[in-house]
Amino acid sequence: MKFKSIKGTKDILPDESHLWQSVEQHIRSVMETYNYKEIRTSVFEETSLFARSIGELTDIVGKEMYSFIDRSGDSLTLKPEMTAAVIRSYIQHNLGKKQPLTKVYYLSPAFRQERPQAGRLRQFHQFGAEAIGGSNPEIDAEIISLSAAIYKKFGITEFEVRINSVGCQKCREEYKFILKSFLSAIANKLSTESQRKIDTNPMRVLDSKDENDKQLTIGAPLIKDYLCDECRIHFEKLQSLLQIAGVDYVVDGRIVRGLDYYTKTAYEIISNELGSQDALTGGGRYDLLVSELGGKPTPSVGFAAGMERLIMILKKRNKLNVTAPHPKLFIAAMDDKSRNRVFQEIFKLRNQGISCETDLLNRSLKAQMREADRQQADYVIVIGENEINSNRVSMKAMRTGIQQEISLDELPNYLTGN
RNA sequence: GUGACCAUAGUUCAGUUGGUUAGAACGCCAGGUUGUGGCCCUGGAGGUCGAGGGUUCGAGUCCCUCUGGUCACCCCA
Numbered sequence: 001m002k003f004k005s006i007k008g009t010k011d012i013l014p015d016e017s018h019l020w021q022s023v024e025q026h027i028r029s030v031m032e033t034y035n036y037k038e039i040r041t042s043v044f045e046e047t048s049l050f051a052r053s054i055g056e057l058t059d060i061v062g063k064e065m066y067s068f069i070d071r072s073g074d075s076l077t078l079k080p081e082m083t084a085a086v087i088r089s090y091i092q093h094n095l096g097k098k099q100p101l102t103k104v105y106y107l108s109p110a111f112r113q114e115r116p117q118a119g120r121l122r123q124f125h126q127f128g129a130e131a132i133g134g135s136n137p138e139i140d141a142e143i144i145s146l147s148a149a150i151y152k153k154f155g156i157t158e159f160e161v162r163i164n165s166v167g168c169q170k171c172r173e174e175y176k177f178i179l180k181s182f183l184s185a186i187a188n189k190l191s192t193e194s195q196r197k198i199d200t201n202p203m204r205v206l207d208s209k210d211e212n213d214k215q216l217t218i219g220a221p222l223i224k225d226y227l228c229d230e231c232r233i234h235f236e237k238l239q240s241l242l243q244i245a246g247v248d249y250v251v252d253g254r255i256v257r258g259l260d261y262y263t264k265t266a267y268e269i270i271s272n273e274l275g276s277q278d279a280l281t282g283g284g285r286y287d288l289l290v291s292e293l294g295g296k297p298t299p300s301v302g303f304a305a306g307m308e309r310l311i312m313i314l315k316k317r318n319k320l321n322v323t324a325p326h327p328k329l330f331i332a333a334m335d336d337k338s339r340n341r342v343f344q345e346i347f348k349l350r351n352q353g354i355s356c357e358t359d360l361l362n363r364s365l366k367a368q369m370r371e372a373d374r375q376q377a378d379y380v381i382v383i384g385e386n387e388i389n390s391n392r393v394s395m396k397a398m399r400t401g402i403q404q405e406i407s408l409d410e411l412p413n414y415l416t417g418n
Numbered sequence: 419g420u421g422a423c424c425a426u427a428g429u430u431c432a433g434u435u436g437g438u439u440a441g442a443a444c445g446c447c448a449g450g451u452u453g454u455g456g457c458c459c460u461g462g463a464g465g466u467c468g469a470g471g472g473u474u475c476g477a478g479u480c481c482c483u484c485u486g487g488u489c490a491c492c493c494c495a
Contacts, residue, residue, distance in 0.1 A: 007486070059493050063419075081495080110495080115419075117489060126495055193492075209491085257494090279495060306495030334453060365453065373455040382454065398455070 008122025055260030078111035119277035130302035141241035222253030330372035334384025
């Protein structure tokens with residue numbers, strides 16, 4: 001085979017595309033219930049936008065971005081996540097001037113050059129939302145509730161919302177200092193991975209998957225015990241609001257998100273049905289990002305979720321009772337002489353918005369019937385000399401096999417009446 | 419980037435210690451007499467056995483390299 005899809009990319013084939021459409025439609029409907037409006041940004045941006053927002057030292061920026069130099073010498077990057085692009089757009093178009101709080105959602109492909117595995121692709125699809133312009137914990141609660149509501153909309157209830165506060169610049173620095181000294185004391189017993197992180201990103205040591213590391217860090221200081229008053233009050237208020245909103249959650253003091261820009265609230269939605277990549281959703285508050293990217297200081301919250309991971313669960317749980325679109329009517333031609341008349345009827349019906357199909361390959365009547373069955377057409381009529389002369393056709397309901405004779409002129413009414 | 423396992427029709431898979439024309443199921447196509455699908459029956463098409471090297475009289479089967487897939491690590495959606 002000469003050409004193949006790029007490693008880590010997947011074609012969504014005609015058999016499956018309607019399933020994606022249906023999932024997307026459900027997501028949109030929940031987003032709109034919460035009064036978020038869609039934003040679409042281009043798939044690529046200036047490389048420096050992501051470097052600045054996500055953080056130079058993160059894995060995403062350090063080794064996973066699809067970056068390239070275009071013909072004018074600019075460095076561009078296929079977006080590895082959506083928030084940076086949304087914020088860039090928010091600032092560029094002065095959306096904050098039109099209203100104090102901007103609520104947007106998106107559905108978009110994203111790109112990261114990682115080794116593919118279950119629930120991880122190089123081109124993947126995210127949906128998510130951002131509420132830009134407010135610092136109230138009510139907004140954090142709304143974002144978390146919204147993301148959980150989407151899974152509930154699909155009948156998925158087996159997931160866990162884990163929340164944490166990662167503090168602000170002030171209290172996080174103090175905490176990191178304390179944490180580092182705790183970790184340094186046990187450094188020689190930690191895994192080499194974790195040892196490396198003590199200086200660069202000590203909070204990540206706490207969510208190491210290494211069993212030994214887990215044991216060693218059981219008594220480690222957690223940031224929730226070192227929050228400043230403002231962050232602590234915000235976190236407590238968020239929890240009471242989640243209770244009011246009816247969102248079940250657990251506090252997990254070890255959550256650290258992989259993107260540098262989070263402040264205060266950080267949260268994840270985890271499923272135990274996904275394999276190793278178990279995060280359905282990740283999100284949190286990023287009060288410093290807008291100003292970091294050149295806008296006015298604008299506190300914001302958001303989340304991003306993986307489409308493929310959602311669909312994995314839906315498939316596993318058999319929650320995808322979506323029916324593929326199928327033609328209402330199939331018109332078979334008795335013989336070649338009748339084909340022009342068949343086409344005439346087909347186009348007439350299609351012009352009236354009725355989905356119908358006919359044989360385009362000059363096949364036998366039997367083959368045409370088989371095709372109609374395969375296409376799951378609701379009805380079939382056969383047009384031949386008799387029908388052309390009498391202007392009457394036998395309408396066969398394929399599910400029941402019952403035939404009913406009607407006039408050709410009644411066809412549109414008959415079909416739309418059903 | 420690291421590791422493990424895998425790669426045979428459109429799909430899911432068989433393929434004996436290396437030995438003639440590489441099989442099955444499903445799917446696809448055509449028939450089973452007069453103008454009607456599904457079930458059933460019969461027949462047919464379809465494979466450079468992932469690619470390239472090597473060992474051998476002989477390789478789908480053994481060895482090497484590459485590519486791709488799957489899963490895990492890392493990290494994340």
